[in-house]
Amino acid sequence: MDINPLKVFHPSSAKRNGMWLRVLSLGLGLVCWQITSIFSGVEVFILPPPLKVWSRFLVAAQDGSLFRDIGVTFSEVVLGLIVGVTFATILGYSVAKSRALEQVLSPYLVASQAIPVVAIAPLLVLWFGYGMFSKVLICALIVFFPVLINTIVGIRAVPQAFYDLMKSLRASRKQILMKVEIPAALPIFLGGLRIGATLSVIGAVVGELIGSKYGLGNLINRARVGYDMPMVYVAVFMLIFLALGLYGIVARIEKKLLRWQETFERLNV
Amino acid sequence: MYFAVKNMNTKPILTVKNLSVVFPDNNGGLHALDDISFEVFPRDFICFLGPSGSGKTTLLRILANLLPPTTGQLNFIHNQHPQIGMVFQQSNLMPWRTVMDNIKLPLELENMDESTARIKAQEMIELVGLNGFEDSWPRDLSGGMAQRVAIARALIHDPDLLLLDEPFGSLDAITRERMWTELSRIWQAKQKTVIMVTHSINESLFLADRVLVLTQRPGKIKFDLKVDLPRPRNDDIRYTPHFGKLARKLRETIE
Ligand SMILES: Nc1ncnc2c1ncn2[C@@H]1O[C@H](COP(=O)(O)OP(=O)(O)O)[C@@H](O)[C@H]1O
Ligand SMILES: [Mg+2]
Numbered sequence: 001m002d003i004n005p006l007k008v009f010h011p012s013s014a015k016r017n018g019m020w021l022r023v024l025s026l027g028l029g030l031v032c033w034q035i036t037s038i039f040s041g042v043e044v045f046i047l048p049p050p051l052k053v054w055s056r057f058l059v060a061a062q063d064g065s066l067f068r069d070i071g072v073t074f075s076e077v078v079l080g081l082i083v084g085v086t087f088a089t090i091l092g093y094s095v096a097k098s099r100a101l102e103q104v105l106s107p108y109l110v111a112s113q114a115i116p117v118v119a120i121a122p123l124l125v126l127w128f129g130y131g132m133f134s135k136v137l138i139c140a141l142i143v144f145f146p147v148l149i150n151t152i153v154g155i156r157a158v159p160q161a162f163y164d165l166m167k168s169l170r171a172s173r174k175q176i177l178m179k180v181e182i183p184a185a186l187p188i189f190l191g192g193l194r195i196g197a198t199l200s201v202i203g204a205v206v207g208e209l210i211g212s213k214y215g216l217g218n219l220i221n222r223a224r225v226g227y228d229m230p231m232v233y234v235a236v237f238m239l240i241f242l243a244l245g246l247y248g249i250v251a252r253i254e255k256k257l258l259r260w261q262e263t264f265e266r267l268n269v
Numbered sequence: 270m271y272f273a274v275k276n277m278n279t280k281p282i283l284t285v286k287n288l289s290v291v292f293p294d295n296n297g298g299l300h301a302l303d304d305i306s307f308e309v310f311p312r313d314f315i316c317f318l319g320p321s322g323s324g325k326t327t328l329l330r331i332l333a334n335l336l337p338p339t340t341g342q343l344n345f346i347h348n349q350h351p352q353i354g355m356v357f358q359q360s361n362l363m364p365w366r367t368v369m370d371n372i373k374l375p376l377e378l379e380n381m382d383e384s385t386a387r388i389k390a391q392e393m394i395e396l397v398g399l400n401g402f403e404d405s406w407p408r409d410l411s412g413g414m415a416q417r418v419a420i421a422r423a424l425i426h427d428p429d430l431l432l433l434d435e436p437f438g439s440l441d442a443i444t445r446e447r448m449w450t451e452l453s454r455i456w457q458a459k460q461k462t463v464i465m466v467t468h469s470i471n472e473s474l475f476l477a478d479r480v481l482v483l484t485q486r487p488g489k490i491k492f493d494l495k496v497d498l499p500r501p502r503n504d505d506i507r508y509t510p511h512f513g514k515l516a517r518k519l520r521e522t523i524e
Contacts (some may be wrong), residue, residue: 168333183365
């Protein structure tokens with residue numbers, strides 16, 4: 001028999017191969033970008049090569065202004081997430097438990113879903129000013145809906161049999177919440193949080209583009225006005241990393257809390 | 270044995286009188302149970318035998334205080350609802366808890382301290398023969414193993430009354446018969462009062478002291494059979510003439 005050790009499937013080596021492929025793919029992408037911007041005839045001003053973006057990043061990183069903007073955007077995103085998730089979870093749980101409350105609130109919930117937060121962002125900035133508060137509000141609003149819906153769906157999906165079990169054991173409301181409802185709803189809830197985390201970044205940038213003092217959205221505006229295209233790209237990349245980082249954190253939490261699910265492998269980001 | 274041991278002065282721990290259940294629906298209500306009366310004595314193993322839809326689950330839900338009866342009474346000894354251990358048709362394990370953590374759930378709810386709870390859970394794990402699976406997730410268990418976990422969970426807090434809702438209904442025939450022997454042995458060791466519902470004649474005869482036959486909807490007690498088979502029971506008993514005679518009697522009342 002032909003036993004070739006290289007053919008033996010090994011999960012961890014498959015993972016490592018996957019990572020190399022990803023690095024290779026990214027590297028190739030950068031090379032293509034560099035070649036395109038040099039040879040395509042497109043103005044360097046419009047499409048600066050990656051090396052130029054990189055050196056612009058180094059300069060901005062050294063004078064510290066970049067990190068101030070990152071810090072502001074990051075704070076808005078995280079604060080917005082916290083506020084939005086808190087309200088959405090509490091309201092979602094109440095709605096899931098009370099049909100009456102659902103009836104009362106459903107017109108507003110449907111309406112709030114229909115309003116594109118991005119479209120009312122200018123109003124919010126007008127009302128609440130150029131500071132961080134208006135951005136936190138936009139983030140919270142944009143995060144609110146997916147988390148609300150997923151909380152409702154998650155709690156409603158708790159099987160009746162678990163309630164029967166807990167009641168036959170004379171469990172208290174609090175015990176049912178802690179030992180059944182939260183763990184049972186967690187997978188769906190965290191799915192909502194993952195969507196919310198990326199949406200929150202969008203919310204912050206939109207708010208900053210409309211009117212702000214600091215932040216990556218503000219940086220994009222400043223750089224654009226100053227014809228500093230490489231800096232625009234730097235800011236865009238920082239936003240990408242911010243969104244990816246948050247997504248990664250939520251995915252990590254999921255992986256840790258949902259060890260009991262076979263499907264946690266799919267979150268391999 | 271059942272008749273010899275029973276002291277005529279023993280009080281029933283549960284008396285059910287003229288119990289009926291009607292679920293509201295669009296045409297005058299759905300009659301699930303009709304005029305059910307019976308008594309349960311300590312350490313009885315009582316089995317309700319009936320086709321699906323005869324209200325077996327409904328009856329257990331009432332006994333477990335999950336559902337109020339429409340009419341009729343339910344009197345427990347000392348007038349207080351007993352501690353219940355329940356096994357459901359589907360094992361009903363929490364997928365986010367390991368075998369160990371599922372079994373010790375009832376103790377957690379009583380706020381027992383963690384180390385005592387673990388020791389007790391370990392004893393139960395040994396009783397149901399799951400050594401080595403303490404840290405397994407429910408998704409990795411076979412149907413039979415999952416029901417063993419469910420039985421351990423139902424017994425760990427030393428309940429006054431054990432309610433079993435077709436606990437082996439979802440298992441294959443071979444595993445199911447093995448689980449009868451297991452449950453019989455566990456019952457022998459723990460001497461619990463058990464009320465079980467099933468649609469299997471052999472299962473009810475093998476396990477119970479008394480079989481109450483329910484009619485098709487609405488469930489009504491049609492027949493009350495004392496199972497005078499000796500204990501402890503093992504597989505062979507199912508091939509004795511007496512077992513066959515009792516089984517025929519049950520089959521005739523059902524048809
Ligand atoms: N909560 C409920 N609401 C309405 N009808 C019910 C409810 N629970 C059970 N039933 C009905 O009562 C009858 C008896 O059900 P069940 O007790 O589950 O029977 P079994 O367990 O013997 O199969 C069935 O017709 C079922 O549809
Ligand atoms: Mg049933």
